[in-house]
Amino acid sequence: MTFLAPYEPQLRSLLRIVGGLLFLHFGIAKLLHFPVVPMFATVSPTDWPEGYAGMVELVTGALMLLGFFSRIGAFIASGEMALGYFIAHLPKSIFPAINDGSLAIMFCFTFLYLAAAGPGPWAINQK
Numbered sequence: 001m002t003f004l005a006p007y008e009p010q011l012r013s014l015l016r017i018v019g020g021l022l023f024l025h026f027g028i029a030k031l032l033h034f035p036v037v038p039m040f041a042t043v044s045p046t047d048w049p050e051g052y053a054g055m056v057e058l059v060t061g062a063l064m065l066l067g068f069f070s071r072i073g074a075f076i077a078s079g080e081m082a083l084g085y086f087i088a089h090l091p092k093s094i095f096p097a098i099n100d101g102s103l104a105i106m107f108c109f110t111f112l113y114l115a116a117a118g119p120g121p122w123a124i125n126q127k
Contacts, residue, residue, distance in 0.1 A: 067123020
């Protein structure tokens with residue numbers, strides 16, 4: 001199963017772009033209230049932890065989307081998702097299917113991988 005191996009760098013770029021776009025989307029929903037998401041409707045940038053998380057998501061999502069300092073952005077985003085999981089999801093239940101933490105876990109480890117592996121060839125800077 002190595003037929004996709006020649007495309008690994010491009011697929012890594014695609015993973016970074018899609019992950020960054022999704023993360024940016026959450027930051028926009030929390031801070032700019034677009035689209036309107038009922039659980040984010042009253043979040044302001046100074047609210048703890050949602051407002052601060054929204055700012056991190058907005059900035060690091062944009063960095064990863066563009067491939068500009070994406071390793072640093074991915075590392076910070078990974079840490080935010082780990083912290084978010086332990087603060088918001090784990091207290092509800094130990095099981096991710098019950099505590100709605102599956103997406104936080106997936107973001108955390110995807111961004112950790114991108115911090116280690118790099119942005120791929122479709123990036124503003126390759127560092």
